[in-house]
Amino acid sequence: MSRVLLLNFSPHGKAARGYQLAADVLQGLPGVSALVERQLGSEPLPLVSGAYATAVTTLDRQAAAVEVSEQQIVELENSDLLVLCTPLHNFTLPAALKLWVDHVVRIQRSFGGDGAGRKVGLLRDRPTFVLVSSGGFIQGEKANQPDFLTPCLTAQLDCVGIRQVRFIYLQGSVRGDEAVRLEMVEARRLFLEGVLAVVG
Numbered sequence: 750m751s752r753v754l755l756l757n758f759s760p761h762g763k764a765a766r767g768y769q770l771a772a773d774v775l776q777g778l779p780g781v782s783a784l785v786e787r788q789l790g791s792e793p794l795p796l797v798s799g800a801y802a803t804a805v806t807t808l809d810r811q812a813a814a815v816e817v818s819e820q821q822i823v824e825l826e827n828s829d830l831l832v833l834c835t836p837l838h839n840f841t842l843p844a845a846l847k848l849w850v851d852h853v854v855r856i857q858r859s860f861g862g863d864g865a866g867r868k869v870g871l872l873r874d875r876p877t878f879v880l881v882s883s884g885g886f887i888q889g890e891k892a893n894q895p896d897f898l899t900p901c902l903t904a905q906l907d908c909v910g911i912r913q914v915r916f917i918y919l920q921g922s923v924r925g926d927e928a929v930r931l932e933m934v935e936a937r938r939l940f941l942e943g944v945l946a947v948v949g
């Protein structure tokens with residue numbers, strides 16, 4: 750049985766297609782024992798403050814300023830399966846997702862060093878799905894713009910030890926209803942297949 754953490758970074762909240770697809774698939778699965786979801790796009794985490802930046806760089810794990818970071822990391826630690834739903838904003842992560850990353854990727858808490866200057870993840874690896882919604886195309890033959898989200902988020906998750914990451918794309922949301930419907934059908938198939946392989 751899997752405990753699932755579903756984080757949605759769309760400013761549209763529960764109206765976002767990626768979130769609706771993920772929630773719909775996950776809610777019906779017998780292999781899911783608990784589903785915790787957060788709308789971090791419509792209710793974003795606080796900006797990185799001076800107090801947080803100081804606590805991080807001075808390795809102060811007791812500071813009140815790391816409380817939000819600690820909550821996010823513990824919630825992540827308590828999951829067996831991570832699902833991130835995010836739009837593409839200006840070729841990369843939306844600010845709300847970058848904020849989550851800035852609270853979760855914390856030195857000597859979620860990553861350390863190997864003594865040779867390389868970062869080593871301290872969190873347990875777990876299957877992770879990233880549903881990316883975009884107005885245009887960033888993958889496949891129709892790709893017409895750079896995709897900095899995929900390599901950037903891959904490196905950020907890798908930094909804390911999360912390597913089983915699968916990206917699923919919901920592209921071309923500005924191309925009309927039929928194009929969106931077809932993308933949703935294919936994304937749902939890929940997501941369901943991937944999740945079933947993990948939770949049974």
Ligand SMILES: Cc1cc2nc3c(=O)[nH]c(=O)nc-3n(C[C@H](O)[C@H](O)[C@H](O)COP(=O)(O)O)c2cc1C
Binds near residue numbers: 759766835
């Ligand atoms: C601030 C902003 C920046 C965007 N930048 C891009 C972009 O660089 N490339 C793209 O294809 N779509 C871009 N879009 C469109 C969204 O990615 C698209 O509408 C997506 O389907 C929104 O998904 P959501 O409903 O899950 O938020 C942008 C939208 C916003 C609001």
